[in-house]
Amino acid sequence: MAYDPKTMSDTKLQSIPEPARVDGDTPALRLFSLLEVIARKDQFFSLQSLVEETGLPKPTLHRMLQQLESAGMLQRDADGRFYGPGLRLRRLAEDLLLNNTVHGARHAVLRKLVEEVGESCNITALSGSEVLYLDRVETQAPLRFYLHPGSRVPAHCSASGKLFLAQMMPAQRRRLLDQVPLEKYTAQTITDFDALEREIESVKREGHAIDNEEFLPGLFCIAVLVPRPGGRSNTGIAIQAPVMRVSRDKALQFLPALKRAANAIAAIDAAAMPATRTAA
Amino acid sequence: MAYDPKTMSDTKLQSIPEPARVDGDTPALRLFSLLEVIARKDQFFSLQSLVEETGLPKPTLHRMLQQLESAGMLQRDADGRFYGPGLRLRRLAEDLLLNNTVHGARHAVLRKLVEEVGESCNITALSGSEVLYLDRVETQAPLRFYLHPGSRVPAHCSASGKLFLAQMMPAQRRRLLDQVPLEKYTAQTITDFDALEREIESVKREGHAIDNEEFLPGLFCIAVLVPRPGGRSNTGIAIQAPVMRVSRDKALQFLPALKRAANAIAAIDAAAMPATRTAA
DNA sequence: GTCATCGTTCCGATATATGGAACATGGCGT
DNA sequence: ACGCCATGTTCCATATATCGGAACGATGAC
Numbered sequence: 024m025a026y027d028p029k030t031m032s033d034t035k036l037q038s039i040p041e042p043a044r045v046d047g048d049t050p051a052l053r054l055f056s057l058l059e060v061i062a063r064k065d066q067f068f069s070l071q072s073l074v075e076e077t078g079l080p081k082p083t084l085h086r087m088l089q090q091l092e093s094a095g096m097l098q099r100d101a102d103g104r105f106y107g108p109g110l111r112l113r114r115l116a117e118d119l120l121l122n123n124t125v126h127g128a129r130h131a132v133l134r135k136l137v138e139e140v141g142e143s144c145n146i147t148a149l150s151g152s153e154v155l156y157l158d159r160v161e162t163q164a165p166l167r168f169y170l171h172p173g174s175r176v177p178a179h180c181s182a183s184g185k186l187f188l189a190q191m192m193p194a195q196r197r198r199l200l201d202q203v204p205l206e207k208y209t210a211q212t213i214t215d216f217d218a219l220e221r222e223i224e225s226v227k228r229e230g231h232a233i234d235n236e237e238f239l240p241g242l243f244c245i246a247v248l249v250p251r252p253g254g255r256s257n258t259g260i261a262i263q264a265p266v267m268r269v270s271r272d273k274a275l276q277f278l279p280a281l282k283r284a285a286n287a288i289a290a291i292d293a294a295a296m297p298a299t300r301t302a303a
Numbered sequence: 304m305a306y307d308p309k310t311m312s313d314t315k316l317q318s319i320p321e322p323a324r325v326d327g328d329t330p331a332l333r334l335f336s337l338l339e340v341i342a343r344k345d346q347f348f349s350l351q352s353l354v355e356e357t358g359l360p361k362p363t364l365h366r367m368l369q370q371l372e373s374a375g376m377l378q379r380d381a382d383g384r385f386y387g388p389g390l391r392l393r394r395l396a397e398d399l400l401l402n403n404t405v406h407g408a409r410h411a412v413l414r415k416l417v418e419e420v421g422e423s424c425n426i427t428a429l430s431g432s433e434v435l436y437l438d439r440v441e442t443q444a445p446l447r448f449y450l451h452p453g454s455r456v457p458a459h460c461s462a463s464g465k466l467f468l469a470q471m472m473p474a475q476r477r478r479l480l481d482q483v484p485l486e487k488y489t490a491q492t493i494t495d496f497d498a499l500e501r502e503i504e505s506v507k508r509e510g511h512a513i514d515n516e517e518f519l520p521g522l523f524c525i526a527v528l529v530p531r532p533g534g535r536s537n538t539g540i541a542i543q544a545p546v547m548r549v550s551r552d553k554a555l556q557f558l559p560a561l562k563r564a565a566n567a568i569a570a571i572d573a574a575a576m577p578a579t580r581t582a583a
Numbered sequence: 584g585t586c587a588t589c590g591t592t593c594c595g596a597t598a599t600a601t602g603g604a605a606c607a608t609g610g611c612g613t
Numbered sequence: 614a615c616g617c618c619a620t621g622t623t624c625c626a627t628a629t630a631t632c633g634g635a636a637c638g639a640t641g642a643c
Binding site: 047048049050051052054055058059062063064065066067090093094096098100102107108110111112113114115116117118119120122123125126148155157172173255257295296 | 374
């Protein structure tokens with residue numbers, strides 16, 4: 024609140040005023056995108072200010088705001104000059120956060136794990152051909168990698184990614200890897216398909232995967248899958264640390280704690296699943 | 304939260320299984336409406352279960368979910384059978400609640416007022432021709448009226464409503480009241496236009512308004528406007544109490560506290576407004 | 584193997600979004 | 614009072630997205 028570059032940029036000299044992309048493949052998604060811009064504001068705003076911020080044509084923006092207002096997602100100030108979030112939008116946000124027991128519980132597990140091992144940890148999922156960070160808790164240690172939830176990394180050079188690959192049928196894995204060739208990020212990155220297959224065999228045997236500076240120099244990572252009874256898992260959990268602090272041996276000592284956390288998350292997810300079949 | 308008839312009706316005996324309306328005038332609003340249904344869930348759900356819950360055609364729902372998923376608002380379980388809220392939706396919700404300093408601060412003022420006077424209070428706004436409860440804090444007293452934020456009441460028989468009417472030009476007021484004739488809710492409801500005009504004269508003189516069982520039998524209410532420098536106010540603040548506890552005399556004793564609260568809210572709102580004019 | 588259930592795709596009719604241009608409003612300076 | 618500018622609003626021909634019945638596909642139960 025004290026220092027917001029966006030607000031500051033009203034003194035537009037010749038600086039680029041941050042286009043604040045509002046886009047999407049479909050009108051509805053553009054609306055969401057607009058809401059995201061709005062959600063980040065802590066002040067009311069005028070139509071014109073949004074026009075300048077987003078670059079959208081005025082009539083378009085006018086229609087969008089009107090639509091959101093008539094739906095109760097936004098509210099206008101008394102004289103109709105300024106918009107702010109509306110009752111309905113707030114309630115939607117509250118409902119989401121209140122009922123989202125899954126995320127809260129997962130996060131708690133992650134925090135506990137970080138406390139136990141003293142290194143940053145994250146929960147991951149396979150999205151397309153990339154690994155997506157669903158959640159992350161940072162260690163307190165001063166030396167650390169700063170990566171945030173929502174980041175994406177290639178599957179072939181991350182511990183979680185190898186786990187996801189390892190549970191696929193060979194043909195399926197081949198198809199996926201053919202789309203995005205094995206890019207080399209560091210000296211250690213496995214870029215040869217056969218070498219990767221061998222690595223994956225080892226992952227299958229061990230039940231866990233390791234990334235030894237294969238994506239970022241100096242970053243060591245160990246991961247296991249969150250088990251899913253009777254099916255492939257789409258959730259992994261990983262510990263990430265600077266090689267300076269965590270050798271392979273030390274990482275292996277973390278395994279029991281890591282597996283305990285994975286099981287805890289499996290239990291949470293199971294509880295959030297609809298009963299297999301309710302009497303109709 | 305303790306007793307909500309809507310939630311209670313889940314015990315479906317032979318009851319109608321709550322169609323869970325998903326509608327809106329425009330496709331985008333239908334999507335929001337769908338999100339609201341989803342936001343209230345604390346479990347993952349399948350396409351089919353939503354079809355049964357909402358009554359929407361399957362392909363339509365399929366497309367909607369797909370759209371939301373590809374935008375990152377929803378996530379699918381590993382085997383693609385169950386949906387839940389996605390990363391992006393959570394972040395949107397968090398941003399909204401985090402940045403909404405206005406609502407939080409307003410709520411705090413309201414809570415303090417309730418503590419001072421010992422009766423339920425609410426913040427109101429004029430929306431169309433009705434008064435909308437923006438926020439409300441209930442008293443602890445066992446005997447009380449249960450009304451919730453989001454409710455709407457007619458302007459002519461509520462204290463806040465009379466305040467909003469009082470600041471309009473006579474012609475504007477006439478136009479508004481002609482749309483929705485003065486409906487009689489109780490024996491005390493003012494249904495005569497001239498009588499209402501006289502009442503409004505008195506409201507102007509006094510600077511506050513009273514509802515003496517004009518909307519609900521047994522409900523007494525006193526309200527003032529949240530002042531807005533140089534313009535009409537669209538925000539009111541009111542104390543509501545059972546006549547058994549609060550006579551007109553007692554209500555007048557609350558006035559100083561009420562006005563203090565109104566000023567506090569005015570200060571908060573002023574801070575949330577964009578600077579009147581930044582050098583362009 | 585057969586059936587039932589749920590997810591997915593197709594596609595023409597229909598409804599909606601789009602944004603340039605023009606119009607309306609209101610505050611400000613002269 | 615008057616015109617001027619910034620901002621909000623409306624129009625409307627065109628481009629685009631949605632709608633949902635029907636048919637198809639995948640999965641699992643028996």
